[in-house]
Amino acid sequence: METGNRGKAIEIRNVVKEYAGHRALKGVSLEVGEGNVFGLLGPNGAGKTTLIRMLTGITAPDSGHIRFFGEPWNRSHIRSVGYLPEERGLYKSMRVGEQALYLARLRGLSREEAQRRLRMWFERLEVDGWWNREVADLSKGMAQKIQFIASVVHEPRLLILDEPLSGFDPINAQRIREAVLDIRKEWGATVLLSTHDMGSVEELCDEVALLNHGEVVLAGPVAQLREEARGGRIELRYRGNAIGFADALGASAQLISSRAAEDPSLQVAVVELAPGVALPEWIHRISGVVELYSVAPHATAMRDIFIRAVQTPQP
C-alpha cells in the first residue's frame, strides 16, 4: 500500500466541540494524506461522527481549524465531499433511479451528467435492473449499494464512509472494498473510513487515527503501527514436540503463545527474543530441536492494537 506524500487532504488542528456541557472533541489534531485511505477508529461515542459532521458541513468546530486540500475549510468544499453516513436511508415512495438522480443533483451534477454516471455505476455494482423499481422493494444490501453510489457519483475528492460495509454479505462487501480502492485509483480520491471492522482497516487503510473520549490516542500509518506493536516478536511454524520446544527456549526467548496450526501436524508459536540474542544463531539452535517450517515477524492485528490503546488509561 502506498502512503501518500503528495500533500494533505485534511489537516485538523486543535478542534474542540462541545454539546450542552459535554465535550465531544477535546482539541483533536490529525492529518490525512491526499490519496490515502484513512481509517478513523474508536469506540462508540469517541467523537468520530462529530468530526465527520464537521467535514460535511453539518456542524462547525467551536474552536480550532480545519484545512481542506490546503485551504481553510468553508461550505463550498462540501461539493468535493462524498458522504455515506452510518445512519442512512432512502425515500421509500420514490423510484430507485429517480431517487439516485435526486441525490446526485443535490451534489451539483446536471441531470444529463448525473444520469450518465448513475447508469455506469448501476451497471458496475450490478443494480442496473432496478432503475424503475420502488425503493421499498429493495433489499437492505441493494439499498446500501444505491446509497454508496449516491455518495461517489459526483467523483468527490474526499469520500467519507461511515461503516460502509454493515449490512452487506461477504461477496458484496468485497465488491464495495474493491470499488473503494478503484475510486482512489480512478480519480485519486482520499477516503476517510470510519469502521469497527478491523479486517477492512487492515485491507484498505494506509493510515489510521484512533479516537477515544474525544482525543486522538493513536495515529499513524497502519504498517508502522503494526510494526511498533510487534516489538521483537516473531512467529514460528514447526513440526515437533511443543514441550520440547518450550524447554529449548530457555532464557533466550519468551514464549508468548502456542497453538496448533490449521495443518494439525504443525504448531504455531509466537516468541519474543531476549535482548542481545541474534536471530540467525537462535534459529540455528532451535532447528536442532524441532523441524522449523517457517519464521516470520509477528504481525499484530489492528484489533489488538485498538483494544490495547483504548484500554490503556490516558494521562
Next chain:
Amino acid sequence: MIGIIIRREYLTRVRRRAFLLGTLLGPVIVAAVMGVAIWAGVESEKPIKVMVVDRGGLVTHWDSVRQAWLPNCPDCFPERAGLDYRFSDQPMGEEDFLASDFGAMLEFDDGVLQHGKVLMYYDEVPSMTAQNRLQRDLSEAIERFRVKEESGLDYATYKRLKTDVALVGQDVVTRAGEANGRAAIGFAFSLLLFLQITMYGMQVMRGVVEEKSNRIVEVIISSVKPWEWMAGKVIGIGLVGLTQILGFILLGTAAVALGGNWLESSGALAPGGMMGLEDPAVGLDWQTWVASQSELSFLLDVNWGWMIVATVFFYVVGFGLYAALFAAVGASVEQESDAQYLLMPVMAPLTASYVLASMALQNPEGTLAVVGSMVPFTAPVMMLMRLPVGVPFWQLAVSGLGTLVMAWILLVLAGRIYRTGLLMYGKRPTLREMFRWLFYKG
C-alpha cells in the same frame, strides 16, 4: 439547489393519484351533492290536487251553468303543472278526504279577514314549493276581495298604490352594497384556505418526520443547508396546495358556466319553470336571472377576480407562516405520534381563526372581524371572509404585510429549530429545549 428540492417535493405529491382524485373529485362531490339536492327537489314535486273550501263565499261563487263552485278571480288560481284546484263551500269528511284523490284541503271562513289563518288538511305534507304557491294564490284572492269590499278601489289601482320598502345596504367606506350574502361567499373562501393550510401544513410536518425516520436527513444536509432544505420543502408543498386551489377555481368557473348554460337551455328560467319565476321575460340568460333574484344578486356584486388574487396571496403568506411552525414540529420529533403535544400550539391559532371567522360571519364589520383579520395568525382566514364585504385599504395592507413579515420571521426561527432538531434522535424535546435551539451556533 432549492429548485431541485422544490421539484421533488412538488412532483412526488402532484403525481400521486390521491392528489388528482382530491382535486377533481372535491368540487365534483360538492357539485354532485348540490345537484342531487336540486334534482331530488324537482323530482319529488308530486302533482297535487287541492280542495279550497270557502265557507264564507269570499273568493268563490256558485256557477249554476257549470254546476260548480268557481273562483271569483280565475287568474288568482292559474293552471299549473302539478297543482290542480277544486272549490267548494263545504268541507269533506275525513274519511271522504282520505279516500279522495285530493292531496290537501284548505278551509277558511270570514274569520280569515281578521286573523289571516287558513286551515290546511293533508295526508302527506305538501312540498314547500306547493305550500308557497297555495299561500300566494290564496293571499291574492283574499286581498282582491278585501280591496273591493273595504276600499272600493279596483285592484289594479290598489296594486299601484301598495308600497313595500326594502332596505338596500350601502357601505359608505367601500361603496359596496348588500353584505350578508357576500360575507358567506368570503367565508367559503376562508374555509378553503383553512383546509388547505391545515392539510398541506401537516404534509410538511409528515415529510420531515418521514425523512428523520428514514434516516435520509444526514445525506441531504451534507449536500444542502438546512434552511435551503426547509425552504425547498415548504415552497414545494405549498405549490401543491396552490395548484389544488387553482384547480378548484378552474373547475368551479367551468361548473358555473356549464351549469348556467344548462339552466338557460333547460328552460328552468322561463316563467313557471322550475325556479318559479313569475317574471314575464322569456329566455333569460342566467346572469340576468341571477341579477333579478334578490336572494342571489349579491353574487354579481362580488369581485371574483380580486377574491382569487387575495386567496392566492393569503394562501401564500398564511401557508408560509404555518408551514414554518409545522416544519419545526416535524424536525423536533421522530414519529408523528410524538408530534401531538407540539401540534397544539400550532393548530390552536389556526383553528381559532376558522372559528372566529364563523362567529364574525354575522357581523363581518364588527370589532372581532376587524381585529382578527389584522392579527397575523388569524389574518389569512379571517380577511378572506371580510373581503367581499368591503375592507378599507389600510386594513388590507396591515393584514397582508403583517402576515408576510410574521411568516418571514417564523421561517427564519423555524430554520434554526429545523437545523438542530433534524439530527436529534432519541429524546423528545421540550418546548424550552426547542426555544434554546433558536440560539445554537451552527
